[in-house]
Amino acid sequence: MIPSSFDYVSPKSLKEAVGLLESKGEGAKIIAGGQSLIPLMKLRLASPSVLIDLGRIPGLNYLREEAGALRIGAMTRMSDVAASEMLRKKYPIIQDAAKVIADPLIRNLGTMGGNVSHGDPTNDMPAVMLALGADFFALGPSGERTIGVRDFFLDAFSVALEHNEILTEIRVPTTPPRSGGSYLKIEQKVADFATAGVAVQITLSKVGQCETVGIGLTAVGPKAIEAKDAEDSLVGVRPTDTASVRKAAQLAADASDPASDIRGTADYKRSLVKLLVTRGVKVAYARSQGRASS
Amino acid sequence: MAQKSHVSMTVNGTKKEGDVEPRILLVHFLRENLGLTGTHVACDTSNCGACTVLLDGRAVKSCTMFAVQAAGRDIMTVEGLANKDGLHPIQEAFLAKHGLQCGFCTPGMIMSIYALLENNPHPTEPEIREGISGNICRCTGYAKIIESVQLASSEGGRSRRSKRKAR
Numbered sequence: 001m002i003p004s005s006f007d008y009v010s011p012k013s014l015k016e017a018v019g020l021l022e023s024k025g026e027g028a029k030i031i032a033g034g035q036s037l038i039p040l041m042k043l044r045l046a047s048p049s050v051l052i053d054l055g056r057i058p059g060l061n062y063l064r065e066e067a068g069a070l071r072i073g074a075m076t077r078m079s080d081v082a083a084s085e086m087l088r089k090k091y092p093i094i095q096d097a098a099k100v101i102a103d104p105l106i107r108n109l110g111t112m113g114g115n116v117s118h119g120d121p122t123n124d125m126p127a128v129m130l131a132l133g134a135d136f137f138a139l140g141p142s143g144e145r146t147i148g149v150r151d152f153f154l155d156a157f158s159v160a161l162e163h164n165e166i167l168t169e170i171r172v173p174t175t176p177p178r179s180g181g182s183y184l185k186i187e188q189k190v191a192d193f194a195t196a197g198v199a200v201q202i203t204l205s206k207v208g209q210c211e212t213v214g215i216g217l218t219a220v221g222p223k224a225i226e227a228k229d230a231e232d233s234l235v236g237v238r239p240t241d242t243a244s245v246r247k248a249a250q251l252a253a254d255a256s257d258p259a260s261d262i263r264g265t266a267d268y269k270r271s272l273v274k275l276l277v278t279r280g281v282k283v284a285y286a287r288s289q290g291r292a293s294s
Numbered sequence: 295m296a297q298k299s300h301v302s303m304t305v306n307g308t309k310k311e312g313d314v315e316p317r318i319l320l321v322h323f324l325r326e327n328l329g330l331t332g333t334h335v336a337c338d339t340s341n342c343g344a345c346t347v348l349l350d351g352r353a354v355k356s357c358t359m360f361a362v363q364a365a366g367r368d369i370m371t372v373e374g375l376a377n378k379d380g381l382h383p384i385q386e387a388f389l390a391k392h393g394l395q396c397g398f399c400t401p402g403m404i405m406s407i408y409a410l411l412e413n414n415p416h417p418t419e420p421e422i423r424e425g426i427s428g429n430i431c432r433c434t435g436y437a438k439i440i441e442s443v444q445l446a447s448s449e450g451g452r453s454r455r456s457k458r459k460a461r
Contacts, residue, residue: 001338001339002317002318002319002322003317004317005296005315005316005317006296006316006317007296007297007316008296008299008316008360008362010362031363034358034359034360034363035340035358038319038340038358038359038360039339039340039358041317042338042339051316051360053362053363055363079352102428103343103427103428104353104406104424104425104427104428105343105346105353105354105355105406105428105429106340106355106358106428108349108352108353108354109349109354109355109358109359190427191341191427191428
């Protein structure tokens with residue numbers, strides 16, 4: 001399958017790329033790893049007139065902790081995220097997700113920036129970023145701006161980036177001591193999109209109660225969903241309090257809005273959310289205690 | 295029609311060039327412009343991995359990348375494995391263990407395995423299964439492929455080359 005015709009440009013700087021987005025107009029599209037965009041172009045579900053390739057812009061591929069945040073360059077490959085020792089130790093929730101995205105070949109090209117800015121509700125990183133309370137940095141003609149994760153995902157395949165803006169970095173607040181997270185996904189087969197996925201991130205107080213809770217849901221609505229009521233219900237609660245966790249899991253299932261499709265009925269997917277929240281809290285708790293649970 | 299771009303890349307150690315429309319996929323450039331038909335097109339939907347090649351040492355699906363994106367990069371295809379001394383040990387192991395039946399997935403499978411063994415010369419069985427999880431085989435049920443990887447690994451699949459003549 002051959003995509004329809006387009007012009008290709010490969011700018012050497014972000015500034016040049018933003019300028020190209022402006023000058024080439026609405027038909028221009030950014031390509032990062034291309035692992036979602038190229039299949040869409042081959043099916044001619046997307047037919048951009050110009051592709052602006054970020055692949056030759058230096059300095060967009062990094063993972064580093066700096067000034068109270070984990071900074072993730074937009075072009076960081078998913079395979080580098082999956083292999084990072086620092087993430088394994090300090091942000092296992094991100095690595096959980098990276099390891100179950102597509103397959104190793106796709107992960108060698110797919111990027112963090114692409115995974116979130118594509119806006120596909122079945123992509124895994126959006127729920128993780130909701131649970132972590134990440135910020136997104138975008139560069140446009142008038143400079144850089146920050147978009148909080150709660151304002152970023154608008155609808156299916158729609159995010160808060162303007163046409164002339166490029167996502168440059170994802171910034172995750174450094175997790176405090178006694179924090180743990182988990183991302184769990186049910187898929188029909190390896191490399192499939194999620195039937196349902198749940199991200200859980202908790203930080204405990206000194207007496208062992210949940211101080212902050214983040215819960216994000218994948219593939220059970222038109223966009224990634226933050227299960228706000230479920231999060232709130234767990235604040236002040238011990239993660240080992242099974243009745244409370246069960247209640248939170250139900251609230252998360254209630255917050256989901258799945259559609260029945262080839263991967264299962266809406267009821268089945270809601271029951272998966274409930275199950276995965278329960279399991280995810282257990283894993284997140286174990287990790288907050290320094291235990292490498294999986 | 296969009297203007298053709300001149301692309302130049304290293305393929306199996308040799309500099310190759312061509313003029314392509316931007317929409318031409320890397321796999322088609324390799325097969326049709328360069329005549330390297332060892333890299334296969336099967337599903338053409340980024341699922342099966344028959345088109346796997348190495349891009350700067352990493353295994354990628356050449357049906358999910360444009361040739362223009364690969365300009366200036368280093369590509370290795372299945373044709374780059376055997377040398378004048380014979381087949382690569384992974385290829386030898388596939389012969390010895392019957393790691394293929396119809397053979398259509400084999401070039402992509404072998405390129406994934408090559409990348410796997412470069413990073414992890416002695417993978418466990420779960421690591422092998424994970425390593426080839428982007429490559430679909432509809433004949434073998436994978437058992438013989440896994441035995442082939444284990445044989446190549448036990449014989450130091452990274453560097454040792456046999457005396458068998460390349461065919």
